[in-house]
Amino acid sequence: MPLCPFRSLAPLIAACFLALTGCGQTETEDLVVMWGLEARITNPLLAQFLEETGITVRPTLVPYASRFEKIATAGIAGAGGFDVVMVDTIWIPQFASAGWIADVSGDFSEADTSGIFPGMLDSLRFGGRLYGLPMYTDAKFFYYNQAHFQAAGITAPPANFEQFTEYAIRLTREVDGRRIWGTVWAWKQAEGLICDWMLLAHAIDPAPLFDEQGRPRFTESGGVRALEWMVDLLHRHKAADPASMTFTENEVRDHFLSGRSAMMFNWEGVVTKEEAANQQQAAADIRRALVPTAAPDHTTSILGPEGMAIMASTSKREQAIQLLRFLTRPEVQKQIYDIGRDLPIQRQVLIDAASAGGDEAELIRRQLEEAVARPALVHYSRISDILQAEIHRALLQEKTPRQALDDAAQRIGALVRDAS
């Protein structure tokens, strides 16, 4: 009896189809959200949202490191995936121009957004359009170890970068046969390096590092001087741990919290959210101050907010907008701040906390008010990679800071020209 040649494969093919079906996100009435917030923060909020709106949210916790690729995959795949995603604001131009996240410019009124720190709302804009709402914010803060300061006879945090350098030199010393470093940095070839360099460049000269078309201006503004300062700190003054070249923000935190360094710049979320931080040797001696700049009584920082964007492919746009409106309400933002210590995007939450006697809240508010966003560029990932490599070449003394940034500017300029 003749057999159909595919008959023997039928169970296998059926199994493959079943398996593939399981891999996809099935269509559901629930709102499917991808974010990086812990369940202890989100569960009470989502229960409240369900009670108010009748909308069930199905959250998927995806760590920051995997989220870019997951959103890109969902964007390429189109329908049937996530409805709302948490995004780093530097991804907005790339995702918006790919058409993966929805333009929500007309969906939120002035009343919805007026209390949000302006810089944070702007970081969700691209090409004059709004692509989501900020969910929580962060910025690089200046931290110092009070005990190390006292031991070195230093009574107040540095007021400017000259003083910072002087302190870093004084604080670098041997204590009981153990080297204490004046400062430690996240200068591994990664995005943290760019954040630190941009912070320093803005602290030296507030002029923008890129123009509105994305063309580099950092060789004329504070970029070169910032890099020269970084190289000097590492090689001439030997006041920064050379291991900074291999550290990310988490390793910088561990280094600082264990008392091996006296000053650092780091994200609030990296420092305070770690329960382990409280158990570290130096935790009780940690103090925070405004980021020093070249100008007296002035501060700056780099913003690191994350926002919620709506996937263009969603069929539940209305529900998604309701969720964004809910999550950014001042009382919900206060809850998030109280439970998770994630910094709120609503200015009023910090003003209220400050008037209730929170000096720390006032310092955070001021730092956030004066922090700047990284540039919103479609090719940001590539530009950042070029800068990371060239800045590293200067830090390794393979090139002078001027040469390295001239080369970076040339390559980025060509990239922007080609793209336009």
Added chain:
Amino acid sequence: MVAPSLTLIALVLLAPLLGSLWLSFHRWDLAQPHLGRTFVGLDNYIAAHQSAELWKALGRTVYFTVLSVSLELVLGLVAALLLNETFRGRGLFRATLLVPWAVLTITNGLMWRWMLNPDHGLINSVLTRLGLMDDPIIWLGSPGLAMHMVILADVWKMTPFMTLLLLAGLQPIPDSHYEAADIDGAGGWGKVWHVVLPQLRPAILVAIVLRTMGAFKVFDIIYMLTGGGPADATSVLAFHAYREAFRYFHVGYGAALSWLITAAIMVLVAVYIRLIGFKGD
């Protein structure tokens, strides 16, 4: 009876391969969909040929491949010769040797990153206690050191795989061949040179072909340990292709890079076959 199998292979293997080859002849920037998907012929390959970054990445990849596969071959051969002997505790030794290979690459990367930490890593700690150094060594902080540490982590993980393949090649060699060599007065080295290596040639070929393919497309250990740094010193071809396709969304160019990596591996395999020879017996 082969038709169903061929159809299945065509569906799951050939179709995506041909799809990616076709894609490599297009300019397609996912971040700029308004530009569309344009047929550009060999432009992506020409652009790759003219890219200084690509040639540098190729140089690093070749260095990584040659050094890691050579070290794994030598260490794997020594381990296989040891395991081919009968001695007390051989079972335990064999099981222990397999542990690194069983460790996930991502875990291996984390473990090495921890061990190489300049401040509290195991390696600096041991060297300091032994009085061999005063200041900590920043293992991943300079280009030369970082590349060699990545190679070390890869060798640690993949040597057991090489050992297993070579051991499988050693076991069929009859004892009579060693006995004959003994009668002819061959010592230990003589037996390795005149008995083992000639008969192990097919296994060596298989082992280095498989490992070359793996090493040439190395990605995960580099992603975990150095992220391509410092100053791009460990940015190898697969890392370069990953950035182009998945970070910059240049999927056509990324596909072309993947085909170039495949072509380079095929060339290397052809060279091995020619150098070592393989008659199939």
